Amino acid sequence: MELDGQSPLLILRDLFLKLGARDQNLLQHALFLGLVMDPMKSHFTHGDFLIRNIVGLDTEKGILAIGAHLREGQMVQFHLRDAQTSADDLQETLTLYAARGGKDQLSGALLFSCLGRGEFLYGQASHDSELFQRKLGQVPVSGFFCNGEIGPVGGTTYLHGYTSCFALFRPLYVTSPAASASEAADVHPVSQPPS
Numbered sequence: 001m002e003l004d005g006q007s008p009l010l011i012l013r014d015l016f017l018k019l020g021a022r023d024q025n026l027l028q029h030a031l032f033l034g035l036v037m038d039p040m041k042s043h044f045t046h047g048d049f050l051i052r053n054i055v056g057l058d059t060e061k062g063i064l065a066i067g068a069h070l071r072e073g074q075m076v077q078f079h080l081r082d083a084q085t086s087a088d089d090l091q092e093t094l095t096l097y098a099a100r101g102g103k104d105q106l107s108g109a110l111l112f113s114c115l116g117r118g119e120f121l122y123g124q125a126s127h128d129s130e131l132f133q134r135k136l137g138q139v140p141v142s143g144f145f146c147n148g149e150i151g152p153v154g155g156t157t158y159l160h161g162y163t164s165c166f167a168l169f170r171p172l173y174v175t176s177p178a179a180s181a182s183e184a185a186d187v188h189p190v191s192q193p194p195s
Helices: 008-018 021-029 083-099 118-122 127-136 181-187
Strands: 031-036 049-058 063-066 076-080 108-114 141-146 149-153 156-160 164-169
Touching: 008 021, 008 063, 021 031, 021 076, 049 076, 049 156, 083 118, 083 127, 108 127, 108 149, 118 127, 127 141, 149 164
Parallel strands: 108 141
Antiparallel strands: 031 049, 031 076, 049 063, 108 164, 149 156
């Protein structure tokens, strides 16, 4: 693998020298590679990268191995993982969801969280579920820790690592041209929008 015609290890070395002490420390044990999933984009924002593990490196050959197949010319970016950035990312996602009216009529949620999160990452239990309830209200949340979570990036579903994914429950609104509103309400009383 080459990055702009250079060995990725040379790029990492140069990057390491430009970083502050905190990020230099993170680069040694919390470095990942983000793959841009939309090749038509030239400006990247929150949610544009599929994050993959760096699974090995060969310093003699200058080779970096990652847990994904890359295509020639694919845009990538190095990412560092830490508790603050992870918390900020989840907070941004939940804030955007709430601003779009997403918390209206929310009746429950399932949380699928990576084993590498929780108390191990944040130093406290229930971080993600508590942040969820602060942003979206005192909605019942249940779930479990996983070793791989399923969720979208750029409109396509992928298997992730080190993430938290939520499945949200809302009332089902039944609309049927064959039934009148009163007939639909008799059949599905809890699935009707509030009057």
